[in-house]
Amino acid sequence: MKNRSCCPPENKTENQDGYETVRIAQAQNNCRLCDDYAERQKAKPVAVLCCEGACLRGEVARQAANLLCHTLAPEKTARICLGGAFTKDTGQRDLVRTAPRVLALEGCHVNCASRMMQGVLAGLTPEVIAVDRLYDFDRSRFGIEEMSPEEIQAHARTVAQQLAATL
Numbered sequence: 001m002k003n004r005s006c007c008p009p010e011n012k013t014e015n016q017d018g019y020e021t022v023r024i025a026q027a028q029n030n031c032r033l034c035d036d037y038a039e040r041q042k043a044k045p046v047a048v049l050c051c052e053g054a055c056l057r058g059e060v061a062r063q064a065a066n067l068l069c070h071t072l073a074p075e076k077t078a079r080i081c082l083g084g085a086f087t088k089d090t091g092q093r094d095l096v097r098t099a100p101r102v103l104a105l106e107g108c109h110v111n112c113a114s115r116m117m118q119g120v121l122a123g124l125t126p127e128v129i130a131v132d133r134l135y136d137f138d139r140s141r142f143g144i145e146e147m148s149p150e151e152i153q154a155h156a157r158t159v160a161q162q163l164a165a166t167l
């Protein structure tokens with residue numbers, strides 16, 4: 001079958017049980033603005049996680065998540081801070097924990113966002129969206145600098161519109 005994502009999955013060396021144990025320092029500081037934001041999002045039915053990666057696939061996913069949550073469907077969707085939700089058990093993680101529906105917009109098949117949150121929320125079953133399959137582009141390209149900002153924005157809009165139609 002033709003691989004439609006960014007690159008062929010490589011053989012991986014895994015711990016015997018297929019998990020990696022990560023030790024994260026507990027947060028010493030909190031962001032009041034972020035907590036207030038999370039409080040305001042609590043009634044929304046869809047929490048949106050997203051790859052926050054630095055390549056063009058991650059950037060398209062990130063912009064699509066922002067468009068979906070802040071422009072196309074702001075009344076239904078809560079944009080999650082992936083780093084905050086992953087590294088501390090406060091408002092952002094609670095949004096993911098309690099949302100009736102969780103979308104994970106993944107830049108590529110590494111599926112960072114969903115795997116990270118499943119690591120801290122046992123039993124979480126987000127709907128994993130392979131964002132790079134929702135738009136057409138030259139799949140040999142990787143870096144943000146390999147695609148114009150206008151093209152990235154256009155792809156992000158294409159993705160966000162498709163996802164908004166499912167809400």
Ligand code: SF4
Binds near residue numbers: 056106107108109
């Ligand atoms: S995980 Fe994939 S989409 Fe995210 S930054 Fe890395 S290569 Fe890009």
